[in-house]
Amino acid sequence: MDMIKHLMETRRDSVIAFGIVIVGYVVMQALMATGNLSYTISGLMVPICAYIVMAVSLNLTVGILGELSLGHAGFMSVGAFTGIVVTTVLAGSVELPMLRLAIAMVAAALAAAVVGVIVGVPVLRLKGDYLAIVTLAFGEIIKNIVNVLYIGLDSRGLHFGLVTPRFTLEEGGKMIINGPIGVSGIDKISTFTAGFVLILITLFIILNLINSRQGRAIMAVRDNKIAADSIGISTTRYKLMAFVISAAFAGMAGTLYAMNYSTVTAAKFDFNLSILVLVFVVLGGLGNIWGSVIAAILLTALPELLRALNFNDYRMLVYAVLLIALMLFNNSNFKQRLLERRAMKQAEKEPKEVA
Amino acid sequence: MALLEVTDLGISFGGLRAVDELNMTVEQGALVGLIGPNGAGKTTVFNMLTGVYRPTDGGIRLDGENLVGKKPHEICKMGIARTFQNIRLFNKLPVLDNVKTGFHNEVTYTLPESLFHAGSYRKKEKQMDEKAMEILKVFDLDGQWDYKAANLPYGKQRKLEIARALATDPKLLLLDEPAAGMNPNETAELMETIELVRRRFQVTVLLIEHDMKLVSGICEYLYVLNFGRLLAQGTPVEVLSNPEVVTAYLGG
Numbered sequence: 001m002d003m004i005k006h007l008m009e010t011r012r013d014s015v016i017a018f019g020i021v022i023v024g025y026v027v028m029q030a031l032m033a034t035g036n037l038s039y040t041i042s043g044l045m046v047p048i049c050a051y052i053v054m055a056v057s058l059n060l061t062v063g064i065l066g067e068l069s070l071g072h073a074g075f076m077s078v079g080a081f082t083g084i085v086v087t088t089v090l091a092g093s094v095e096l097p098m099l100r101l102a103i104a105m106v107a108a109a110l111a112a113a114v115v116g117v118i119v120g121v122p123v124l125r126l127k128g129d130y131l132a133i134v135t136l137a138f139g140e141i142i143k144n145i146v147n148v149l150y151i152g153l154d155s156r157g158l159h160f161g162l163v164t165p166r167f168t169l170e171e172g173g174k175m176i177i178n179g180p181i182g183v184s185g186i187d188k189i190s191t192f193t194a195g196f197v198l199i200l201i202t203l204f205i206i207l208n209l210i211n212s213r214q215g216r217a218i219m220a221v222r223d224n225k226i227a228a229d230s231i232g233i234s235t236t237r238y239k240l241m242a243f244v245i246s247a248a249f250a251g252m253a254g255t256l257y258a259m260n261y262s263t264v265t266a267a268k269f270d271f272n273l274s275i276l277v278l279v280f281v282v283l284g285g286l287g288n289i290w291g292s293v294i295a296a297i298l299l300t301a302l303p304e305l306l307r308a309l310n311f312n313d314y315r316m317l318v319y320a321v322l323l324i325a326l327m328l329f330n331n332s333n334f335k336q337r338l339l340e341r342r343a344m345k346q347a348e349k350e351p352k353e354v355a
Numbered sequence: 356m357a358l359l360e361v362t363d364l365g366i367s368f369g370g371l372r373a374v375d376e377l378n379m380t381v382e383q384g385a386l387v388g389l390i391g392p393n394g395a396g397k398t399t400v401f402n403m404l405t406g407v408y409r410p411t412d413g414g415i416r417l418d419g420e421n422l423v424g425k426k427p428h429e430i431c432k433m434g435i436a437r438t439f440q441n442i443r444l445f446n447k448l449p450v451l452d453n454v455k456t457g458f459h460n461e462v463t464y465t466l467p468e469s470l471f472h473a474g475s476y477r478k479k480e481k482q483m484d485e486k487a488m489e490i491l492k493v494f495d496l497d498g499q500w501d502y503k504a505a506n507l508p509y510g511k512q513r514k515l516e517i518a519r520a521l522a523t524d525p526k527l528l529l530l531d532e533p534a535a536g537m538n539p540n541e542t543a544e545l546m547e548t549i550e551l552v553r554r555r556f557q558v559t560v561l562l563i564e565h566d567m568k569l570v571s572g573i574c575e576y577l578y579v580l581n582f583g584r585l586l587a588q589g590t591p592v593e594v595l596s597n598p599e600v601v602t603a604y605l606g607g
Contacts, residue, residue: 205470205471208469208470208471208472209469209470211472212464212468212469212470212472212476212480213455213458213459213462213463213464213469213479213480213483214466214469215469216448216452216455216456216459217456217459219445219447219448219452220445220448220456222447223444223445223446223447223448224443224444224445224446226407226427226439226443227439227443227444227445227519228445228456229407229426229427229428229431230405230427230428230431230436230437230439230443230520231431231436231456231457231459231519231520231522231523232428232431232432232459232460232523233428233456233459234426234428235428241466287447
């Protein structure tokens, strides 16, 4: 039947796409192993992985659910600092760094999801610009809270302080988060492989979600809230579901990102980062998951590539011009016509079934 | 017992009394029309029946169960589905998926099953695909199952909305001006479709309509609203020969 053929094709397409990601990983891994990558580029591998996960997860909120969120970095921050605390606590008991990272990521996902629920319940009652502004404020609030957060660890356990460290650590204790100074001396256990695995998991789960009854419900809410309600879909439930899942993945990306640097401060996860990720999502295409992946890679690597090409003086200019050009192209009639022509060619190739 | 019982229903928006003391019953299996001039409050009645508005007075019962105060998605689960005067489809979703969303509470599997495409995911999705194609066939939309809903011609969009509503397996189907914007040929075709739907899906239908030909052609019983109040009720012949109704329509 026609429909089954179509389903097979979609499955084949996604197998190919996953294949390309895997090939990309193998190639980069080989280049790194043979020392063919510059120090800056290999240093970018883990951040790129984190950005991809950020972009894909934000696309769930912005593209699939259709609500503009400007505070995605806030969830990343929650995940980053949760991950740091968990890995520090587990440093003595869990030897294997990959396992420690995995546990930290699960904890980060849970923490970010909890914050996602707390923020989402009131925020998702709002619409459009209002929702965007409140999420923006949320990102700033998280940044400012972490900025005055003190967490220390000694033999008695974890100690918390807000604004001032209201605790004194025992001999041999360790200050994990030190207010505005942030975290230093992080055990850098994030690897490109860990990032790659996280990307695969993220893509697998989010693409699965989109192609399911829950995913359809989320997109139904996006396309027409009143109609979704009228066919028995609880709009608040599915808005929250998308928002929280999106937050959880941002949390994991946060852990991956933080464990790649020896020092991390709250200021790293600011409004600029939220906007950067939003740019990936919009340029990759709203609702287009693979587009987010490509945009995150290209736009992170591009400035570095331009630097390598001795374009140093003009690289940010080229970057900006390219952004504008892509944006214009994405919204142009020209692209629309290209797509239509392609669709027509495809229709010609497969003769219509005569009923 | 009647399927739908509306007693002394009323709603005010500020100082405006949009619907007042409305009494209506719809019997199981009937095809009933709700007519009246523009602004009479017909769509407001639909919005109260489906929980979009909460009535200020009166009661609504479906199969004896109270509906007042329930949320729209809960009312859908209880057995009322509707279409809209201004078409509300899921425009970016394919035609097939528009119908599949209608199965949301009919064919279910859990979130973990959908995140990992595990368990009964495949079986249930296949079941939904088949059921959706069956419904689309009834509306002659099966050839366009992969079109985006927004790209369907107007008449087909109207049909798709009915198809989606039927996917929720309703006891009562509310159609809000199904023939709006249709030419006489399309209207005639729509009348046949409504008859067919009623027989095939064993569903009771309450419809709002302006098109008198459609109303007198298929409805068994009519309620006439004017300025939010019930002006007349009865069989189409009785109602359409009622001088008060004629005056209300012609604005005498």
